[in-house]
Amino acid sequence: MTQRVAVLCLERLVAFDLAIAVEAFSTARGPGGERLYDVEACAPQPGDLATTTGFRIAGLAGLDVLDRADTVVVPAARSLTEPPAQAVLDGLRGVVDRGGRAVSICAGTFALAYAGLLDGRRATTHWEWADALAAAFPRIDVDPDALYIDEGEVLTSAGLSAGIDLCLYIIRRDHGERVGADVARAMVAAPHRDGGQAQFIERALPSPEGSLAAVRAWALENLAQPLDVATLARRAAVSPRTFARRFVAETGTTPLKWLQAQRLLEARRLLERTDLSVERIALASGFGSAPSLREHFRRSLATTPTAYRRAFAAAPGVAA
DNA sequence: ATGTGGATCCGCCAGG
């Protein structure tokens, strides 16, 4: 049941990206406190490796780790201005060919690109490298604005902290909202970028001038009722046009998309932690009807609310 | 499955 995660380190590694993957996956715990991922860092040559920040990293396993990995994560590395060794490319492709998945953080996307895993697919990378990626690999549909992109067996993320978002997303997809939220809390990361409720609870400082954070917090408390841009704009005391513009600037997404993402998270939370009917949960999370909730589940999670609950609900007797 | 009315989004532009 424990999934094997290999973190593939290449010369002149970005240490932060490595740490993201290692911390996130090795922090995830099941209901009994057991590790859900077995994380191992590897490199083309076992042993040690240079980072971009002066020090070296030691104790890395060899590429044979890839042969038994369910997931391979590639952090950024400066050496990726050139294609990695053939054995690295073969290893990456091998993971996907065996039904595993390949994940990249930041410029690690280049490794997946060199391996041909991104041809005909959407992908993202650090904004600073997006143009170079698109130029070098015309068959890849590069989206420089996305935080991360899920193409099923291949997932890519933008720079640095977007790697945290992606790892949390994967954990949440594998093991449900609750396990993801626990990892986020342990890492003191936002459970979902600019989403989730915990980050707004007992906010110590007043929101910065002009910020819409207070309106988002209010929206989170009122997800069950119909919310439209006009209503939110009125609460922010600006025109709908200005509200929409600021919203995108602050969150990187549009009001409706954000709202739907928050409602989906709430629905997942309720499915995992309560026995409420799907209909009740649909109403409580603001989807209005069970069919609407089902449609959103199908589109975003490729599953149904009932199947989701069966997979992720806390075992009976486990405290909520 | 398809259509329809309404909301949303986004480029554009004028005004402060």
Next chain:
DNA sequence: GTCCTGGCGGATCCAC
């Protein structure tokens, strides 16, 4: 000249 605002129109998306 610059930045931000807010209104308009059309394409698109969404819910029913």
